[in-house]
Amino acid sequence: MKIPYKILIPFDKSSALPVYIQISSAIIKSIQDGILQPGVKLPGTRQMAELLAVHRKTIIAAYDELLSQNWLEIIPQKGTFITEKLPVVKPLALTTQTHRDTINQTLQNKLNKHSFIYPPPNITHKLAFNDGLPDVRLAPREEWARLYAHYIRYADPALIGYTDPKGAIRFRTLFAKYLSETRGIRAMADNIITTRGSQMGIYLAGLTILQPNDVAIVGELNYRAANLTFRQLGAELVTIPVDEDGLQIDAIETICQQKPVKMVYVTSHHYHPTTVTLKPERRLKLLTLAEKYQFFIIEDDYDYDYHYSNAPILPLASADRTGWVIYLGSFSKQIAPAFRVGYVAANETIIDEMARLRRVIDRQNDTVLEFCLADMLENGDLKRYATKALKVYRERRDFTCDLLKKQLGENIDFRIPDGGMAIWANFTPDFPLKTLSEKVAKQGLYLSDGQIFTQENPTLNACRMGFASMNFKETEDAVRILKKAMASKIP
Incomplete structure (x- = not known):
């Protein structure tokens, strides 16, 4: 069977990783996948260089790397071969979604599972009423x-x-x-x-x-x-x-x-x-x-x-x-x-x-x-920074609370926090947070859907709204998106 080396050995000349390393790694992967079996003879360095359109010295370096790791062996007057000492690996058929699901289920059955533990949200939005995080721009x-x-x-x-x-x-x-x-x-x-x-x-x-x-x-x-x-x-x-x-x-x-x-x-x-x-x-x-x-x-x-x-x-x-x-x-x-x-x-x-x-x-x-x-x-630098940040966050708390009261009126209820970097906000039932969160996310604003708190109280429609990480302009933009999304009742 003719082996399609050009397909099996992809590489990117613009990558920071040397091409000879990319080639040797691709050959190792083909061995591990069972495509290149023990005892298979590889093309000579000149022929492989022509197949991959690279300099012969690049192939020599790749083969030397594989020889040093014992993936290859040279048999005098015969050529370069995949070493016979490796176990035979049966090639897998093309992976289908069904096959991947079977593998995943097998692995799941072997795990010590903690399904009740969930990862925190990865917030990538430019505007975010997050859990209460600092503004790293002030750091x-x-x-x-x-x-x-x-x-x-x-x-x-x-x-x-x-x-x-x-x-x-x-x-x-x-x-x-x-x-x-x-x-x-x-x-x-x-x-x-x-x-x-x-x-x-x-x-x-x-x-x-x-x-x-x-x-x-x-x-x-x-x-x-x-x-x-x-x-x-x-x-x-x-x-x-x-x-x-x-x-x-x-x-x-x-x-x-x-x-x-x-x-x-x-x-x-x-x-x-x-x-x-x-x-x-x-x-x-x-x-x-x-x-x-x-x-x-x-x-x-x-x-x-x-x-x-x-x-x-x-x-x-x-x-x-x-x-x-x-x-x-x-x-x-x-x-x-x-x-x-x-x-x-x-x-x-x-x-x-x-x-x-x-x-x-x-x-x-x-x-x-x-x-x-x-x-x-x-x-004393840490104390000076903390004093500066405290002033900024106090101003942002006051600005955010005032803006929310003016723009969202009776649709949101909260007390002005004495400290920290977030407001605990209760939304009226007309605006279920799960739907509202999805709606504003499409406009580039993160707002918690509040679902992590409904286990204790299924009727709760509340979340934390962090105010510290956004400046005045960003807060205005965030509240504007929120107000627009709440302009009509959510069905």
Whole structure:
């Protein structure tokens, strides 16, 4: 059978990958697919060069590459052959959709499936009322680039090798001081582990304290990624009401009187998704209950720095006397989502166990990023940036809330959030979010369809509307699209 090498060996001369590598890779693929069988003689270098319309030296280089990897063998006075040592692979018929479906189903049957876990939306729209993300255009990118380049070039090689799974000691020392000065949390370097964002912190904290069937208390309409994490770890999730003052703590005590509780998860500052703040008296009672019933509190303080109405209320961790609070957060909300540095602060016994578990998940954090953060903590650049961003986001909150009230009137209901980067908006039944979201998406605007919250309340027609990532002009354009889509009732 004549082998169609020209079809089997495609290559792109404009690619950055050398042509000889593309050719050798194509031949390997044909062997793996069973098209080129062991013992098959390849054309000589001159003939193959003519077939593929390339220079003979390119084919010589490709053959040399295949010989070095033991895909080919040269038999003197006979030629170049696919090595006989390879197993015979039966060629597959042309792949059909039915065949692909069969393969997929076979693989699915072998997987340890977690179908209840869903990926977050990949928002590519220029205009977006997202979950509450920062405007990366405000981030100190030039400063980060300068610092990162400096450490890549000049850092002691020992500092950018494998380090402590807890994180760079210099960063943890400076950050412990920062937590003390800004949040009243009494911590030292050994009380901190760095993570790749708050989600990794939630997972590590849950993995450290939860056993299958342990009771974990969360609020209704809780942060969905946290719920998914605890469920994946085998916890029994018990929900309690959330009102304008945060979690209803009395409900926690009722549950504790009925069954042992292992953990309570709370976003104490700007509750996700509804943005309310847990009031001081409820904070104190929650700490008292944790001491009495000996349950852990995972306090997710993901955007503590962005509080507009007054000084932020100190976190639960600042008043923790007995070590039951696991405090976590991230610089991803403060700077940019792609900036993957988060942290967990807790009793050193908990941190030590988290470091052991982290060892089998991810060896360590991005040490160079931690060096950059340490510099910005030390020289005050991070504080100056946060102060500037706080002013911008406060102005955007006020502008967005005023515009929504003027343009959408009684069709949308929300309270102006004291902090954070999103509004919790309730739409009237005339405008079902699932349909409205699809409608505005066609006009280039992202709006959550709110479906992730309807499991707890099927009649809910609400979503988070992030205001921080759009400037005034972009917000005006977004609201204009939304208003146009709502000009008539959606059937």
